[in-house]
Amino acid sequence: xxxxxxxxxxxxxxxxxxxxxxxxxxLLVLLAMLFIPLVVLAAMGLRGADGALTLDNYxxxxxxxxxxxxxxxxxxxASAVTTATLVASTTLAYTVVRDQPPATALxxxxxxxxxxxxxxxxxxxxxxxFGRTGALPALTQQLVGxxxxxxxxxxxxxxxxxLYFEIPRITLALAEAIEQVDARYxxxxxxxxxxxxxxFVLVLLPLLRSALISSSALAFATSMGAFGxxxxxxxxxxxxxxxxxxxxxxxxxFELASAMxxxxxxxxxxxxxxxxxxxxxxxxxxxx
Amino acid sequence: MQRISVWRSAxxxxxxxxxxxxxxxxxxxxxxSFSARxxxxxxxxxxxxxxxxxxxxxxxxxxxxxxxxxxTVVITxxxxxxxxxxxxxxxxxxxxxxxxALLLPLTLPGLALGxxxxxxxxxxxxxxxxxxxxxxxxxxxxxxxxxxxxxxTGNVLRLEAAAASLGANxxxxxxxxxxxxxxxxxxxxxxxxxxxxxxxxxxxxFLYSPLAMPLPVGMxxxxxxxRIEIGSAFxxxxxALLLPLxxxxxxxxxxxxxxxx
Numbered sequence: 152x153x154x155x156x157x158x159x160x161x162x163x164x165x166x167x168x169x170x171x172x173x174x175x176x177x178l179l180v181l182l183a184m185l186f187i188p189l190v191v192l193a194a195m196g197l198r199g200a201d202g203a204l205t206l207d208n209y210x211x212x213x214x215x216x217x218x219x220x221x222x223x224x225x226x227x228x229a230s231a232v233t234t235a236t237l238v239a240s241t242t243l244a245y246t247v248v249r250d251q252p253p254a255t256a257l258x259x260x261x262x263x264x265x266x267x268x269x270x271x272x273x274x275x276x277x278x279x280x281f282g283r284t285g286a287l288p289a290l291t292q293q294l295v296g297x298x299x300x301x302x303x304x305x306x307x308x309x310x311x312x313x314l315y316f317e318i319p320r321i322t323l324a325l326a327e328a329i330e331q332v333d334a335r336y337x338x339x340x341x342x343x344x345x346x347x348x349x350x351f352v353l354v355l356l357p358l359l360r361s362a363l364i365s366s367s368a369l370a371f372a373t374s375m376g377a378f379g380x381x382x383x384x385x386x387x388x389x390x391x392x393x394x395x396x397x398x399x400x401x402x403x404x405f406e407l408a409s410a411m412x413x414x415x416x417x418x419x420x421x422x423x424x425x426x427x428x429x430x431x432x433x434x435x436x437x438x439x
Numbered sequence: 440m441q442r443i444s445v446w447r448s449a450x451x452x453x454x455x456x457x458x459x460x461x462x463x464x465x466x467x468x469x470x471x472s473f474s475a476r477x478x479x480x481x482x483x484x485x486x487x488x489x490x491x492x493x494x495x496x497x498x499x500x501x502x503x504x505x506x507x508x509x510x511t512v513v514i515t516x517x518x519x520x521x522x523x524x525x526x527x528x529x530x531x532x533x534x535x536x537x538x539x540a541l542l543l544p545l546t547l548p549g550l551a552l553g554x555x556x557x558x559x560x561x562x563x564x565x566x567x568x569x570x571x572x573x574x575x576x577x578x579x580x581x582x583x584x585x586x587x588x589x590x591x592t593g594n595v596l597r598l599e600a601a602a603a604s605l606g607a608n609x610x611x612x613x614x615x616x617x618x619x620x621x622x623x624x625x626x627x628x629x630x631x632x633x634x635x636x637x638x639x640x641x642x643x644x645f646l647y648s649p650l651a652m653p654l655p656v657g658m659x660x661x662x663x664x665x666r667i668e669i670g671s672a673f674x675x676x677x678x679a680l681l682l683p684l685x686x687x688x689x690x691x692x693x694x695x696x697x698x699x700x
Binding site: 167169170171173174176177178180181183184185187188189191192195239242243245246247250252258260261262263264265266267268269270271272273274275276277278279280282284286289313315316318319320322347372373374375376377378379380382383392395396399405408409412413415416419420422423426427 | 446447450451453454457458460461462463464465467468471477478517518519521522524525526529531537539540541542543544546547548549550551552554555556558559560572573575576579583634638639640641655658659662663667670671674677681685689697698699700
């Protein structure tokens with residue numbers, strides 16, 4: 152390690168220019184395809200119908216009942232999905248890591264598999280399960296004579312679809328976090344007479360605090376921004392991503408669509424900030 | 440003890456039920472794609488008609504996506520390795536800021552980014568180039584992060600130090616020591632990039648040209664036609680395309696290509 156440090160000092164003067172040269176293509180791509188477009192997007196949102204500078208579009212998202220309703224529905228849906236995912240995934244992750252189920256490696260691989268599905272495929276899987284000719288309506292037709300649970304194209308259907316993509320990613324993230332927790336804490340609590348529920352709630356959950364926060368932020372952000380799933384299932388449900396798309400391609404309100412996209416982007420940025428803060432504090436905890 | 444094992448069984452059943460929820464629709468899709476009538480099993484009424492339809496109608500879309508995916512992987516690798524190296528080996532002003540900026544394309548909704556790009560480059564709209572660069576900015580963070588993480592492991596550092604102490608210059612170290620020792624990571628990251636590019640819908644939907652429709656947009660069209668058999672055949676084909684990429688990625692290490700929703 153000392154040798155490495157010496158090596159570093161020897162090259163300290165050329166470091167900056169070398170680093171700049173190696174990073175130049177990356178910076179160019181980020182500038183051209185990320186930063187400039189985002190500035191243009193925010194500026195588009197500031198343009199009125201007559202081309203003058205205005206805050207009307209941004210205000211419309213918050214004040215106009217139709218758009219405010221879409222924003223609130225999106226936030227409500229994302230919150231409900233995040234809560235349900237967290238409850239489901241915490242127990243699932245615990246089972247994967249601590250209960251030593253048979254074929255753990257296979258179970259992990261099977262959980263990883265749906266992560267590669269883009270949103271539209273998740274939407275299609277929901278149609279397969281809950282659509283008009285879906286598996287569950289067909290099953291209830293057989294069992295009770297009436298097709299039930301044809302919910303694919305409704306808000307509850309959207310909720311189930313979002314769970315489909317959230318549960319595997321949050322379960323795997325929490326499983327990694329549980330692996331970092333020393334099992335001896337739980338064993339010690341059990342030895343001292345704690346019941347299994349007490350061990351879970353009073354010992355394990357507090358140790359997972361930052362992982363739970365970062366997972367919530369991640370789940371909330373992906374649910375807020377999900378477009379493909381919603382577009383496949385819920386073209387009539389007024390959630391923010393669908394409204395953005397409609398404003399841009401159906402009613403050609405480019406400025407309003409841009410303002411709504413900026414609001415959506417800002418909400419996911421806040422979630423990202425929470426994620427970063429939680430992950431950062433997790434690192435500090437580990438170093439301590 | 441009895442009670443604990445009952446709870447454990449309940450939790451494992453819960454896990455299996457979740458896996459059923461995630462995987463049953465995939466199995467139904469595959470079965471449905473080979474059945475002449477929806478709701479029948481393939482061995483009752485086997486057909487390849489739906490696949491024929493998909494190849495005839497969307498063969499071009501599959502070719503477009505394979506081309507875009509290949510270009511994206513090559514560009515991302517060429518940009519990502521040097522950038523990852525710089526982030527892992529040099530200290531410079533703004534490094535933490537840059538690493539934070541790299542998280543942006545991962546969390547920013549593809550819809551918002553697509554809308555931003557298409558309104559910035561109105562002239563390039565419908566060019567395949569725009570679609571490819573869009574995919575590059577969306578997948579670069581994966582490549583850079585994986586390369587950086589791999590280069591920060593002590594093993595590569597020690598090998599580089601050993602090579603340097605034996606008199607290897609920068610180029611010799613980079614090409615003969617560093618690159619070979621992160622080869623598996625680069626391949627795994629490349630596979631993840633290919634997976635993401637092949638499935639990327641949200642961004643592509645704003646950037647594609649109707650003359651060169653990519654695979655996910657074609658797949659969406661098949662879904663919107665409400666012919667569930669054709670949607671199933673296309674989805675099965677897509678999953679079959681992804682499966683080798685995912686399997687090799689799993690063998691090479693714990694990498695996860697998390698598609699955008």
